[in-house]
Amino acid sequence: MVALKPEKGRLLIADPAILNDSSFKRTIILLTEHTRKSSVGFILNRPLDHVLSDLVPEIDCDFTVYQGGPVEQDNLYFIHKVPHLLPNSIEVAKGIYWGGNFELLKELLNKKQLESTDIRFFLGYSGWSSNQLDEELVMNSWFITENDYDNILTTNDQSFWKDKLLQRGGKYKIWANAPSDIQMN
Numbered sequence: 001m002v003a004l005k006p007e008k009g010r011l012l013i014a015d016p017a018i019l020n021d022s023s024f025k026r027t028i029i030l031l032t033e034h035t036r037k038s039s040v041g042f043i044l045n046r047p048l049d050h051v052l053s054d055l056v057p058e059i060d061c062d063f064t065v066y067q068g069g070p071v072e073q074d075n076l077y078f079i080h081k082v083p084h085l086l087p088n089s090i091e092v093a094k095g096i097y098w099g100g101n102f103e104l105l106k107e108l109l110n111k112k113q114l115e116s117t118d119i120r121f122f123l124g125y126s127g128w129s130s131n132q133l134d135e136e137l138v139m140n141s142w143f144i145t146e147n148d149y150d151n152i153l154t155t156n157d158q159s160f161w162k163d164k165l166l167q168r169g170g171k172y173k174i175w176a177n178a179p180s181d182i183q184m185n
Helices: 102-110 132-138 160-168 172-176
Strands: 011-014 028-034 038-043 047-051 064-067 071-080 090-093 096-098 119-129 142-145
Touching (some): 011 160, 028 090, 038 064, 119 132, 132 142, 160 172
Parallel strands (some): 064 119
Antiparallel strands (some): 011 028, 011 142, 028 038, 038 119, 047 064, 071 096, 090 096
16 A cells, blocks of 8 residues: 655544544544645544634634644634635635635624535644654554545544544554543453
């Protein structure tokens, strides 16, 4: 199997080898940027117990907020599939965009013109400095897959990581069904 390289729009899957890493165990990250200097992404499968209106009271919206990663957890970020409604968005994957005009976004949300399958919000992000992600890949902390979803914003949070391990096959099939706390096994 040819190992994929990190690239904007690809998925970074936490290897079972990092089950003791509280920040990243069992995570799937959408890479939104990958350059020689840094990599940035958002954890797609870690919903928080917050909805958007809890964090931004002037927005009347009950969309779930996700933990994007351990960096800048006091900042709100978003990815979406409606660039025609949100100017200044950056395409990161087929049909998925990062950021855009936040004032216009607030207006669209308050007018109920977006669905939860159009957008996902994150507190914080996942980030790596120059060569850091490459070093973690060499240490088998992650593996990379293509984003083969028509709309990644509709993935099932609970089974997403498990499904990716089962797709990978081999030794990963065993880990796919391991309990979250392997000491409980």
